[in-house]
Amino acid sequence: MHIRELVTAIAIFSIVALETVVLVPSLVIQLILILIFTGTLISYFSKSPLLLNVFTSAYCIFLALLGALNYPAGVLFAQIITILIIRDFFEILMYSEVRGVYYLARYYLPFYSVIILIFYLWVSISQELSKRLPIQAIVVATVGIALIYIYAVRCLRRLD
Amino acid sequence: MTPKGFFLVFTGLVILTVSIILQKWFVSFLSIPLFLPVLLAIYQTPIDPSLLQVRREITPGTTFVGDTIRVKIAVKNLSGRDVLLELKEKLPNNLKVDEKLPHVLIALKPHQDFEFVYALSSDLRGHFPVGPLEVWQLDPFLVTRRKVLEVPPEAVGFLPRIHRVSYLKMPYARTTHMAGEVPSNTPGEGFEFQEVAEAHELTGKRINWKAVAKSRKPFVNTYRVEKSLECLVVLDVPSNRLLGKELTNVVVDKMVELTATLVNYLTKRGNRVSLLVTGSYRDWVRPGFGKRHMLRILHSLADVKCLEFQPLVDFSEVFQLTAPFLTKSGSLIFVVSAFTEPSGNGVLKEAVSRGYTVVPIAINPFRIVEKYCKGEKKQVVSRLSEVWEKGIIGVIGSGRDLKIDFQLLRLVEAMLSAYT
DSSP: OOHHHHHHHHHHHHHHHHHHHHHOOOHHHHHHHHHHHHHHHHHHHTTOHHHHHHHHHHHHHHHHHHGGGTOOHHHHHHHHHHHHHHHHHHHHHHHOOHHHHHHHHHHHHHHHHHHHHHHHHHHHHOHHHHHHSOHHHHHHHHHHHHHHHHHHHHHHHHHO | OOHHHHHHHHHHHHHHHHHHHHTOHHHHGGGHHHHHHHHHHHTOOOOOGGGEEEEEEEEOSEEETTOEEEEEEEEEEOSSSOEEEEEEEOOOTTEEEOSSOSEEEEEEOTTOEEEEEEEEEESSOEEEEEOOEEEEEEOTTSOOEEEEEEEOOEEEEEEOOOOOOSOOOOOOOOOOSOTTOOOOSSSSOEEEEEEEEEOSSOOSSSBOHHHHHHHSSOEEEEEEEOSOOEEEEEEEEOOTTTTOHHHHHHHHHHHHHHHHHHHHHHHHTTOEEEEEEEESSOEEEEEEOHHHHHHHHHHHHHTOOOOSSOOOOOHHHHHHHHGGGOOSSSEEEEEEEOOSSHHHHHHHHHHHHTTOEEEEEEOOHHHHHGGGOOHHHHHHHHHHHHHHHHHHHHHHHTTSOOOOOHHHHHHHHHHHHHHO
16 A cells, blocks of 8 residues: 555644544544444455445434434534545545546545535524534635645555 | 445445444444445446457467466546446466466556466466456546456466487387288388398398399398377376375376376377377377377376266277277277276277277376375375285286286386486
């Protein structure tokens, strides 16, 4: 594995871990979420799209079950969007083909931009989530992911 | 639907079920980002297959075991829209892909082309199919996929290894007591007059009486030895009853390599070579000359394997078929066998009884497999190897007027030990 790919994956993992620690109050649930996410990271390193999808599904279902514990909807939504972005990010990185990454970026970026925009609106009207997570933090996280994405595309261009 | 699409739908449905069971309606909103890509993917229109051009080029189509074959895949998008394609080449397990995986995802702009090359190699000889190459069209979210094209498979051949042999001592040609024949230390008999030479020993054959009368010394006519000789190489494939399937395959591989080396040696020296495969596999290649014929034999040897059921062979019928191609006085028959089963002896017996010059090449199967065994099994195999070496001469020579060329046997052993 190329060192740039490793750096990208570790950066993504750090963002998700930070987001989980900030958003989720319970330490046990934080650990479970980070463990499942570590599974997606391992499946990325083992280049297995199937395993990646299995861990992503497990993560999403676990988040849905957390809904039963009266977790804030905004937190769950933020988490599910993050894991889906990461899943797609890892999936297109696995193919390591620059033109394919550009092509997919043309579809994925507008798609997730729309969903994140809806999330911003939700956060701005939700009093509960605004207390735990200010809007600035979400903007910083989004910019962070975008920068990592650009870094990964640049590294793929050099590899190709 | 791709695995990703399946997991998206499955997860979305589970989330919906959880929200219904728990009566938490906001949880159902979590399924929106999961279902949305699926809905977008359904509205994608498939591309017309005639607007895609896919070619596969294999160079070379045939090579030797251990060498690589390069496969080039070229795709061109003739349509006026962007397409996302997944190319997947189906390969048998025996083939190893050395460079890029033959499974790629590519995005093509209108009238854009794409090429990728991968290398194939194999440790096993034989003919293997490369393909079919499946071309799937994917939607941008990688949720659904449709098969657009399928490029038919092409066969590649991995021929058995050939080892370089500088010299193999051939046996003396068989001579009869008919007048005019002389023994020759090269294969075949001479028919083309060369010169009158002084005889070193008086054998009473081909004496030039005129030259003797003139010089009062013994003179004989010498004849140029024929370069071209009929050679039949018989490969007796052992069955897997003695050593089991895996170890027998190792023995068969070595026997095939040796036969290929022998055929290469004989063909390069201008002999007319034919191949007969008996035992657990049956095949026959008619006699012929030259490089093209040698390749024909190598292709035939590439497919030799140990079958589960040993076909019944009547060797007298076999030799009746080969008789038109083999003259008894000017032919050599090489029998490559382990001589642990009746078939090897059967060929030998029939060939000798019909009066051919036969060279038995006995392969010790136990010595070949010795390094693949461990512990007690290795001890048993090495003991069997010793017993085989002591008994083989008796087995081959029993009841037959057959002269075994020990020098040739030793050369064969040296060849084997060089690569076992």
